[in-house]
Amino acid sequence: MALEMINSIKSPFLTYGLVPIVISITGHRDIPQEDEPRLFDAVTKALKEIADQTPYSQHVLLSALAEGADRIAARAALENSWILGVILPAPASIYEQDFVTEESRSEFHELHDKASWVETLPAKVTSPDAYREAGIRMARLSLFLLALWDGDETNVATGGTADIVNLFLREIPEPSRPGPADNYLPEARPVWHILTRRTRAPDRIPISKVGDMKKLAIEPDGTINRDSKCERWFAVMKRIDLFSSDGKSWLNDNSDLVAQLNEKDATLGLPPSAKFANALHVVSDKISMQTQRTRDLQMRWLFGLALAAIFCQQTYSGPAWFAGWLAAAFVFGLLATALLLKGGRARLEEQYLDYRALAEACRVQYSWKRAGVSACVADHFLRDQRDELEWLRQAVRTTELMPGSLPLDADRIKDVAEDWIDDQLNYFIGKTDKATSNDAQYRKWRIRAQWLFWSGIAVTGLLLLLHVFVVPNLSQDEQAELQWLIVVYGMLFGLSGMVEVYLDVKSFREQARTYRRMGIAMGVARRNLNVALENGDLNMAEDILMGAGRDALDENGSWLLLHRDRPPVVQLG
Numbered sequence: 001m002a003l004e005m006i007n008s009i010k011s012p013f014l015t016y017g018l019v020p021i022v023i024s025i026t027g028h029r030d031i032p033q034e035d036e037p038r039l040f041d042a043v044t045k046a047l048k049e050i051a052d053q054t055p056y057s058q059h060v061l062l063s064a065l066a067e068g069a070d071r072i073a074a075r076a077a078l079e080n081s082w083i084l085g086v087i088l089p090a091p092a093s094i095y096e097q098d099f100v101t102e103e104s105r106s107e108f109h110e111l112h113d114k115a116s117w118v119e120t121l122p123a124k125v126t127s128p129d130a131y132r133e134a135g136i137r138m139a140r141l142s143l144f145l146l147a148l149w150d151g152d153e154t155n156v157a158t159g160g161t162a163d164i165v166n167l168f169l170r171e172i173p174e175p176s177r178p179g180p181a182d183n184y185l186p187e188a189r190p191v192w193h194i195l196t197r198r199t200r201a202p203d204r205i206p207i208s209k210v211g212d213m214k215k216l217a218i219e220p221d222g223t224i225n226r227d228s229k230c231e232r233w234f235a236v237m238k239r240i241d242l243f244s245s246d247g248k249s250w251l252n253d254n255s256d257l258v259a260q261l262n263e264k265d266a267t268l269g270l271p272p273s274a275k276f277a278n279a280l281h282v283v284s285d286k287i288s289m290q291t292q293r294t295r296d297l298q299m300r301w302l303f304g305l306a307l308a309a310i311f312c313q314q315t316y317s318g319p320a321w322f323a324g325w326l327a328a329a330f331v332f333g334l335l336a337t338a339l340l341l342k343g344g345r346a347r348l349e350e351q352y353l354d355y356r357a358l359a360e361a362c363r364v365q366y367s368w369k370r371a372g373v374s375a376c377v378a379d380h381f382l383r384d385q386r387d388e389l390e391w392l393r394q395a396v397r398t399t400e401l402m403p404g405s406l407p408l409d410a411d412r413i414k415d416v417a418e419d420w421i422d423d424q425l426n427y428f429i430g431k432t433d434k435a436t437s438n439d440a441q442y443r444k445w446r447i448r449a450q451w452l453f454w455s456g457i458a459v460t461g462l463l464l465l466l467h468v469f470v471v472p473n474l475s476q477d478e479q480a481e482l483q484w485l486i487v488v489y490g491m492l493f494g495l496s497g498m499v500e501v502y503l504d505v506k507s508f509r510e511q512a513r514t515y516r517r518m519g520i521a522m523g524v525a526r527r528n529l530n531v532a533l534e535n536g537d538l539n540m541a542e543d544i545l546m547g548a549g550r551d552a553l554d555e556n557g558s559w560l561l562l563h564r565d566r567p568p569v570v571q572l573g
Helices: 033-053 069-079 092-098 102-114 128-141 161-169 231-253 255-267 272-317 323-346 348-371 390-400 410-428 434-469 476-482 484-506 508-534 538-564
Strands: 006-009 021-027 059-063 083-088 117-120 144-149 191-195 213-218
Touching: 021 033, 021 069, 021 128, 021 161, 021 231, 021 390, 033 059, 033 069, 033 144, 033 191, 033 213, 033 231, 059 069, 069 083, 069 102, 069 144, 083 102, 083 128, 092 102, 128 161, 128 390, 144 161, 161 191, 161 213, 231 255, 231 272, 231 348, 231 390, 255 272, 272 323, 272 348, 272 390, 272 484, 348 390, 348 410, 348 538, 410 434, 410 508, 410 538, 434 484, 434 508, 476 484, 484 508, 508 538
Parallel strands: 021 059, 021 144, 059 083, 083 117, 144 191
Antiparallel strands: 006 117, 191 213
């Protein structure tokens, strides 16, 4: 069950429609005062390393503002122009009772007031369980954990630094975790361990080692690599930063549209999670379409250059054995290869697929949050991926950075059903009927491929017959004219092969089956939702919305993985 939260959003410095890099801090409270400058410098170095790797992204540090490590990191974040978000384990009036001195309470309020937003969990006392809940909340939202820690694992206290480090590295608890029979891999993230002494045991670590950093990461097989360079997670950061770069460019050109979107969401009284999900859906949807247009234009040029190269090569091999034709074939081949390499470096296909997948995931997230569903899409999307695609789930999680939620409401659920489920139903098998149109596309292009192939066979056979029965009786000039049939059958076979490549990339037949299955699933969900609303059973309605969302996410994830495994490649020879 989602925690009820008392929230304070002071200034939404986060940009709607972008994905920030989010990290959190944990660490000891009892830090020797003389060590604080070294630790401040160590945290600053870590923050700068992350910022240098992701120059186009916004950067967020989450902190509970406890004494010691939390505040050292908070000050370093503010000094380096990071956004500070605060998650308190209990209301401030209760939480500050843990701070012994008036100076400490004053420092807490100073940093509290500088935070962009404050989220307060509903604990009545600042117990170990309350601290652990705050740690879990930060862990779920963060890409990395900074741990100002002495590394002592002999006494792992609930809610303590070692406990938070362990759950980050091994398994972050999830409120909507599927059953163990689903065998999902546990959620785990890297920890950047900064060696830190404690006042109660200052001799455990030499002062010369204070501030040294070691990166710890969980491997896909569940083991902890204590000398990790976190390559996989830096790849995730790079993908987020690439999206931020593309997103900023689009936002700069479409600021009026984003303002209208925010104004519309405000009139609906939506919480920040819904607003951010909607904005991220719009931005990722628009730039995915831009990328698709660029990708398609590049493919058309690539096919054209490849055909030109084949034509020149066949002409050289047949009726016109001149060096100029071979040179032209060489130049067209080089141009096609250069275009292919340029597209590979730009990763246009991956960008289009990833952004399209993010848009659809955010559509589900927005629909859930608008209806009052507490679950997060990231807990149900691409769960088995342990590669750079994790950036997609991290992106969706960041829509929940700012606190606030809506209760389940029948009227809002009806609106969501009309705007989302009905729209999907029409898309898959209704008015738009993508299932039928994909079937039709598959048949059309399959017939073209077969016609081209058998035409090539026919021309080849004709050339063979002419060569056996006619060519011996022809002059050399007449024989040269027949050699143009070599060009014709070469082009027919080349075109047939390209159509096969197009069919493989587009996956019309596979998508038709998927769309038909999704249309049926959405139809069932709509009927069951009508029954739940008629009976006033909001819990059943929530379950149905979640089921429909999971179906959509499964389809979206399968589509993404299918097409990522089938990049458009044109064989030039």
